[in-house]
Amino acid sequence: xxxxxxxxxxxxxxxxxxxxxxxxxxxxxxxxxxxxxxxxxxxxxxxxxxxxxxxxxxxxxxxxxxxxxxxxxxxxxxxxxxxxxxxxxxxxxxxxxxxxxxxxxxxxxxxxxxxxxxxxxxxxxxxxxxxxxxxxxxxxxxxxxxxxxxxxxxxxxxxxxxxxxxxxxxxxxxxxxxxxxxxxxxxxxxxxxxxxxxxxxxxxxxxxxxxxxxxxxxxxxxxxxxxxxxxxxxxxxxxxxxxxxxxxxxxxxxxxxxxxxxxxxxxxxxxxxxxxxxxxxxxxxxxxxxxxxxxxxxxxxxxxxxxxxxxxxxxxxxxxxxxxxxxxxxxxxxxxxxxxx
Amino acid sequence: xxxxxxxxxxxxxxxxxxxxxxxxxxxxxxxxxxxxxxxxxxxxxxxxxxxxxxxxxxxxxxxxxxxxxxxxxxxxxxxxxxxxxxxxxxxxxxxxxxxxxxxxxxxxxxxxxxxxxxxxxxxxxxxxxxxxxxxxxxxxxxxxxxxxxxxxxxxxxxxxxxxxxxxxxxxxxxxxxxxxxxxxxxxxxxxxxxxxxxxxxxxxxxxxxxxxxxxxxxxxxxxxxxxxxxxxxxxxxxxxxxxxxxxxxxxxxxxxxxxxxxxxxxxxxxxxxxxxxxxxxxxxxxxxxxxxxxxxxxxxxxxxxxxxxxxxxxxxxxxxxxxxxxxxxxxxxxxxxxxxx
DNA sequence: TTGTATGCGTTATCAA
DNA sequence: TTGATAACGCATACAA
Numbered sequence: 001x002x003x004x005x006x007x008x009x010x011x012x013x014x015x016x017x018x019x020x021x022x023x024x025x026x027x028x029x030x031x032x033x034x035x036x037x038x039x040x041x042x043x044x045x046x047x048x049x050x051x052x053x054x055x056x057x058x059x060x061x062x063x064x065x066x067x068x069x070x071x072x073x074x075x076x077x078x079x080x081x082x083x084x085x086x087x088x089x090x091x092x093x094x095x096x097x098x099x100x101x102x103x104x105x106x107x108x109x110x111x112x113x114x115x116x117x118x119x120x121x122x123x124x125x126x127x128x129x130x131x132x133x134x135x136x137x138x139x140x141x142x143x144x145x146x147x148x149x150x151x152x153x154x155x156x157x158x159x160x161x162x163x164x165x166x167x168x169x170x171x172x173x174x175x176x177x178x179x180x181x182x183x184x185x186x187x188x189x190x191x192x193x194x195x196x197x198x199x200x201x202x203x204x205x206x207x208x209x210x211x212x213x214x215x216x217x218x219x220x221x222x223x224x225x226x227x228x229x230x231x232x233x234x235x236x237x238x239x240x241x242x243x244x245x246x247x248x249x250x251x252x253x254x255x256x257x258x259x260x261x262x263x264x265x266x267x268x269x270x271x272x273x274x275x276x277x278x279x280x281x282x283x284x285x286x287x288x289x290x291x292x293x294x295x296x297x298x299x300x301x302x303x304x305x306x307x308x309x310x311x312x313x314x315x316x317x318x319x320x321x322x323x324x325x326x327x328x329x330x331x332x333x334x335x336x337x338x339x340x341x
Numbered sequence: 342x343x344x345x346x347x348x349x350x351x352x353x354x355x356x357x358x359x360x361x362x363x364x365x366x367x368x369x370x371x372x373x374x375x376x377x378x379x380x381x382x383x384x385x386x387x388x389x390x391x392x393x394x395x396x397x398x399x400x401x402x403x404x405x406x407x408x409x410x411x412x413x414x415x416x417x418x419x420x421x422x423x424x425x426x427x428x429x430x431x432x433x434x435x436x437x438x439x440x441x442x443x444x445x446x447x448x449x450x451x452x453x454x455x456x457x458x459x460x461x462x463x464x465x466x467x468x469x470x471x472x473x474x475x476x477x478x479x480x481x482x483x484x485x486x487x488x489x490x491x492x493x494x495x496x497x498x499x500x501x502x503x504x505x506x507x508x509x510x511x512x513x514x515x516x517x518x519x520x521x522x523x524x525x526x527x528x529x530x531x532x533x534x535x536x537x538x539x540x541x542x543x544x545x546x547x548x549x550x551x552x553x554x555x556x557x558x559x560x561x562x563x564x565x566x567x568x569x570x571x572x573x574x575x576x577x578x579x580x581x582x583x584x585x586x587x588x589x590x591x592x593x594x595x596x597x598x599x600x601x602x603x604x605x606x607x608x609x610x611x612x613x614x615x616x617x618x619x620x621x622x623x624x625x626x627x628x629x630x631x632x633x634x635x636x637x638x639x640x641x642x643x644x645x646x647x648x649x650x651x652x653x654x655x656x657x658x659x660x661x662x663x664x665x666x667x668x669x670x671x672x673x674x675x676x677x678x679x680x681x682x
Numbered sequence: 683t684t685g686t687a688t689g690c691g692t693t694a695t696c697a698a
Numbered sequence: 699t700t701g702a703t704a705a706c707g708c709a710t711a712c713a714a
Contacts, residue, residue: 022709022710047706048393053708055690068423077413096434097434098425113386256625355691355701355702372699390690395706
């Protein structure tokens, strides 16, 4: 079933069918109806490949997510969901590529052969070969996250440095003097994962500004790692009374670890950080945290991408979000008699 | 950059380049090398749209996931990850379509216009309009889950009826006489979600076989719902000493609810069910459960689909998995003096 | 208002 | 062993 079939059944030429569908040329009401009837009857839809070949665009974007081996966090899932939703809204399809490393086949398939009109890249590192690869190909792309050379690409990101800084100031205001930063996994940070490094910057800066001590620990993205991380933290640094985290996947483990140590939140231990809203609200007690608006971010990334596809020469535009720290119930004044781990 | 460019630079015809790439015609070693050198230098890859148009297949499959509004469970995420990985292994791309309802645009885009060579469908209901739609189009498809008319499609599924039945028998063997089934959300079950109904069947059958009482409750797919569900269960049915569940997303909430009620697992309350392995192992204490092998299932679904794409006339093949119930630490003999909720 | 003809980049058939 | 060419289905410039 193709446009020729529709044309002959409707007794018109193929171009008339094409124009009736696109509306780029006026078609008499009578013929338009005749064509539409045939189309409805046969359920015709233009072939995507032929259209892509002719138009030079595929109406498809690529979404590069972390590799399948790593479990996606809820925040990342929020990005995926909102990107896909925004794409659907713009009548675009989404091709999924789980790839992190350098010469990923799925990533190369995505870029080569003109499969996509644009790409949205997740979990970007400070130095990211995929970004360079995309820049080489000239395919429009937008990062959820950005590299060290922030001005050389389009992106939307969360201002982890500022937000963690604010969290530490909040804790310091409450009298805490020994504060931990619970970062993402050591592997990720070592690989140059931006938020991990920027969170650390903000942390260190705030510590200096307030003249207090801090310990910076890395933690795997899962429940067990979170529990072990807290256990080790309390063992190695028994005076610690508060922590800020950007590791939402570790939160349930952190909670369990604190419980097992007999520490109540926030009476004995204050916890805050930068996490997705759902996590903050599901924590017991609800977490004082800067809520990452994952839903909005996917849609805004899509906006940036559409802008860039429409006009590839448009200047780079970046969006740096610093959502306010929502005061909930997980932070309190430092205990007067700090516990002994 | 296209095949003609490569051809002229290598001093051969376009067809020779094509054959050098596909290997469907012998090409002299010398010309093959000359062509390959040019290709490597320019980084040429065949245009996907042109190839799809000519070959009549897109080397792309569609993956239909639950709508963006609902948060994916880890199990569903496991399906997605393993399907995408298996697809990459077969050099196939994956087009994502989050759609549940009847006339979903994204779903229609997927089916029409020959965008995909096949479809994998998740979260199937007993009566599912998407299945009928796919059957009408004739596009090869495979379900992760199946409809009421199981023999009319290809699928892979977990035998929830049998597994929940085994769980209940296990609990009954331990002396429990008041057992709850914690199902998926009321909305999902009402919509005819298969696993919800089959779990209920297995539950009811086991109760009858053992002559014990049971209560069947539905529970939303999140932490808060799990907590409320347990609270209400203990209030309305205070004699309940054990539960089996297929709702992994509610597990953390169930745990919290039990803790808040002052019930220790497994001393005061036994818990078991059918969940992804990670959930079972992350539960405290580790959950006695039938572990859904989400990773394998995506790969096997892919196998079924490839089989079906290769030969659409092949008879329907189905895979019903009943993984063994792994004994861990969340079930114990019923308490001699049952608690009073 | 409508029809004819061309080309998008491939693969594959036919011819050499 | 290789080259010329048709066809996949569509959108559009050009012609009427």
